[in-house]
Amino acid sequence: MRWFSSLLTGPLEKGEMAMWRRILDGRLSRAIKTGGFQLVYPDGSTRFYGDNTADTVHVHIKDQMWLRRLVLDPALALGEAYMEGGVKIENDDIFGLLDLIWSDVLSKTSGSSIPTFVRRIGRRIAQFNPAGRAQKNAAHHYDVGNDLYRLFLDEDLQYSCAYFPRPDVSLEEAQSAKKDLIARKLLIEPGHSVLEIGSGWGGLAISLAETTDARVASVTLSKEQLRVARMRASAKGLSGHVQFSLQDYRSVEGGFDRIVSVGMFEHVGVPHFQEYFDQVARLLNEDGVALIHTIGRPNGPGVTDAWTARHIFPGGYIPALSEIMPAIERAGLVLTDLEVLRLHYADTLREWRRRFRANAAKIGRKYDDRFLRMWDYYLSASELSFRHGEHVVFQIQLAKHQDIVPLTRNYLLIDESKQHRHSDHERKYA
Numbered sequence: 001m002r003w004f005s006s007l008l009t010g011p012l013e014k015g016e017m018a019m020w021r022r023i024l025d026g027r028l029s030r031a032i033k034t035g036g037f038q039l040v041y042p043d044g045s046t047r048f049y050g051d052n053t054a055d056t057v058h059v060h061i062k063d064q065m066w067l068r069r070l071v072l073d074p075a076l077a078l079g080e081a082y083m084e085g086g087v088k089i090e091n092d093d094i095f096g097l098l099d100l101i102w103s104d105v106l107s108k109t110s111g112s113s114i115p116t117f118v119r120r121i122g123r124r125i126a127q128f129n130p131a132g133r134a135q136k137n138a139a140h141h142y143d144v145g146n147d148l149y150r151l152f153l154d155e156d157l158q159y160s161c162a163y164f165p166r167p168d169v170s171l172e173e174a175q176s177a178k179k180d181l182i183a184r185k186l187l188i189e190p191g192h193s194v195l196e197i198g199s200g201w202g203g204l205a206i207s208l209a210e211t212t213d214a215r216v217a218s219v220t221l222s223k224e225q226l227r228v229a230r231m232r233a234s235a236k237g238l239s240g241h242v243q244f245s246l247q248d249y250r251s252v253e254g255g256f257d258r259i260v261s262v263g264m265f266e267h268v269g270v271p272h273f274q275e276y277f278d279q280v281a282r283l284l285n286e287d288g289v290a291l292i293h294t295i296g297r298p299n300g301p302g303v304t305d306a307w308t309a310r311h312i313f314p315g316g317y318i319p320a321l322s323e324i325m326p327a328i329e330r331a332g333l334v335l336t337d338l339e340v341l342r343l344h345y346a347d348t349l350r351e352w353r354r355r356f357r358a359n360a361a362k363i364g365r366k367y368d369d370r371f372l373r374m375w376d377y378y379l380s381a382s383e384l385s386f387r388h389g390e391h392v393v394f395q396i397q398l399a400k401h402q403d404i405v406p407l408t409r410n411y412l413l414i415d416e417s418k419q420h421r422h423s424d425h426e427r428k429y430a
Contacts, residue, residue: 058090079307095380152355157201160263161345192257198264202229209241219247265294277331337397346386353379
């Protein structure tokens, strides 16, 4: 890829800008048929695309280098151009721009580009995550500062897909409903031993200990999250019921009645899928139940987009069900339930993005404008990946024997009045 990097960043030859402009103009003219997109090129010329049936998105490519990069490697260049100020969008409407060009431009041009082809070939190397590298990757995203997350997450600091039983519930209520749904799927009884792979800031582990009287062991690779999780458990007098450890899941020993993992499997990487489920099977007691909650691809295997891999989740990968199931089967585990949450994460991300933007001034006191634009791009692109059906959430319930969980799904039903009382309880102690 060194030769390609030189092509992206090398000096422009005379007349080269006109070539890149013609290529981009042709792509946009063919792709954008609805909506409105006004683009100012580096030479000051302006071009309109679409049919003006919606609010026009106004974009200015500031210099020739970014024009070339947008043609050659759009999957990486668009996000970086927005971050670096190489592309200016009126009112910073990156969500509007991405929504307009998502299906017709990004999916058709980035998937066929030379850089994407090379990344697809080398994805197993990029996702090779031994313990040391996994911890470094976790720190890249989760140790950027707890104060940042407090400004856009719910009060319990749930950083995963919420569950909206009704469209009018708040983010706090939806996250509480998510935890309640997971607890019911785990069928936890008082005294059960529970392993959580991926602690977050401790909200789920603490809730399980509070509401089920289980003994919870939770492991994480984030030092910042570990510190907060331990403080929260101590403040609630639950240190004897919940133990948080800075530990890789592969080094956990013992046996557990229940195993739960929410939003962590996306960091495992394809080369380690078998290792992961073999470990789950080894740690799960014979009459145990496991619940794996992960973002997934509904349309088959793919490749992590270059911008996300470089700036947000190095080593991460969103798996397809066809990639997960063989590892589960080889581990000797039985699939006892599978639920697909489709637009729940889109609604979660919409609220995160709204809160992030509302708190931009506070965030800007600690982080620079580049960081703000990077996270704005990340939250916008993430929401749209669900809106456009590229991502969903899988909740995968597993056991070692098919008769461990009830034969119908009636145990997942809940009295809505009790759910509201539970939400009140969660808010009181958040």
